[in-house]
Amino acid sequence: MKPIWGKTCLALVVSAAMGVGVSAQAADDCPLPGNLRVVIGSTSTGGDTYQVSSMVVDQLADKLDINAKVDAVGVMPGFQALQRSRHGNTIMIFHDGAYLGNLYGVNGYPNIFDQYVVGPTIAINPGNAYLVPKGSPYESMSDVIEAAGNGKQIRVAIQPGSVSEIGFSALKNAVRLKYPGKESNIVAVNTGSQADKNQLLFDGAVDMINGSVQANEQYTQLPADDQKAMRFVWLTAREDTIQQTNESGMGDTTREQLLGYTTPNVSVPMDDSQDFTFDKEFFFLYNKDMDPAAIDCIDNALSDIYDQGEIQEQLKKAFFVPDFKPSKEASSYLKEKNDQNQTIINDLEG
Template sequence: MTLNRRTILAALGTVALAASPLTASGQDLPRNIRMVIGSTSTGGDTYQNSAIVAEALAEHLGVNIKVDPVGTSEGLKALDRDSRGTTIMLHHDQIYLSHVYGVPGNDDPFANYVIGPTVAINPGNAFLVPASSPYQTMEDILAAAEAGTAVRVAIQPGGVSEIGFTAMQNAARVNAPGSEANVVAVNTGSQADKNQAMWDGLADVINGSIQANEQFTQLPADDAKAMRFVWITARPATLEQAPEAGMGDTTRDDFMQFASPATSVTLDGSEDFAFDKEFFLLYNKDMDPALMDTIDAALAEIYAEGSIQQKQAAAFFIPNFQARDAALAHLSAKRDRISGIVDQLKAE
């Protein structure tokens, strides 16, 4: 997704540019900023995307920004404690999905924090099986559940992986009522934990990502760590924006075979479920708005310049800058839509 400078600066609306109409300055920001993320893994997509954004912001503003993978709960606690602007957070839809799912300790982020700009979409949110698995497709997995076989799925509760798991259960229920009980959650943590659950034989399917797991799909089939993709949750229109070369040794066309409509996980018997995983900033609600404006304006300028898009695309992310007000409206609407789906799936 390519955005020119005029479009981005216009989208900022009332954002105050600290130094001049076209230049954001970091002179009023703390010299050292901690960017906490809702993951404890340095090998997953959250860390990879955050590192790209942190590096660009640090260089543009002339400050030091350290990405700290502390996990969702610890990240929010750190953000709660710091209104000075020395701690900011970058995470994805899990922030509000945890609240939608009622995970203890996860309050409504829209009420308790300031939602900052969006920065990227990961079109590679995925589910995988061991290379030796008898399940070749999602159709095989749902058929096994219908036949009475328990299919264990490793997820991180209350997040993007759980919304995919819920969709699997719902598809099983739509196809064969009662079979959803055989799609069983194995609750783990970050990506490394989900991978390990597979390797330890504790899960038949895991949530993963193209960025973190493609490398394991290239291992020899007899390697104990070898995996295969079975489903990518992204909307096809989003995945089509990814680089044609794909990631690693897997092309975009290869990945498209695991997304709708080639791979169908039905929502209601006629429409497929699809979900884009989006990354955005969060600020302490008592942080000086001028500091938020400085960071937001810097991001606008960074995306207008264009080199960050190349880095994100190389890591198979879709650049997706939206200024703070637009991001809040977009993510609020998305939260409401997902809440409706989750409520419906729970009720049926």
């Protein structure tokens, strides 16, 4: 077994090798199972949640010398499996959709801050984007806001109750701030997969879609007369987040070009003093009764992994941004993020 669980566990391994007796109390300092199931809030093994989880979990398993399997079970089965796992045999990795679903009142989404332990953040997908056809009259988000304010309905394809909807809500809020009462001109067309959203744009059934740099960049390279040709108009990620990606960017779109679609180059006001930005972040979730020592063990192992630097290179190659925050810091940070987005949603509903 690899002596890599921090000072206490290192002492246990050394003591065992020397034939020194180890108390049961000390052995419990790292109470992780030899087989760990990591459920994710997605059923896709090709999506960003699975990609991030696989990279991080593989390194975690190697670091802790355990077997760990990423299981793409989906949102509700993931929460249910986590609820049943009081002894830490099952943990979960998900993204901001875990709390946004609850804020939007989606059936089955719990309040994660009450029902679970929020663990460490591990990565950001900086590619959350909004796109229009290349032939669209809307050259910018300012054009979209102005059109809605002047009575034009803008149809936006989103997946309801998740990361794609919070950008939609921010756009409606921006219209409300500048043109009170006109925010209803930003119209949601609720759908499911990215392929479904793309098809609605291809067919001219919507004016704008939520997409991603990873999934949609290829369509932005098509000639304008191609029915599938798209154009980015907004990346919700913070400018600092995009700055941390590789200079080459994604596909044929450089980092410098991507920065042109972020604040401050694109303005979607959140209030009178700041623009809305949103990083899609991935993090661990634990059962409420999971042993705090096991949580600390994972925190310490991940801290070592991120200190070594290899995981950063892996993540960046796949156009993710490394984003490790230990559990206590991550929990406070994500709760603040939850509360900020709740304000936007409540303002629109009020």
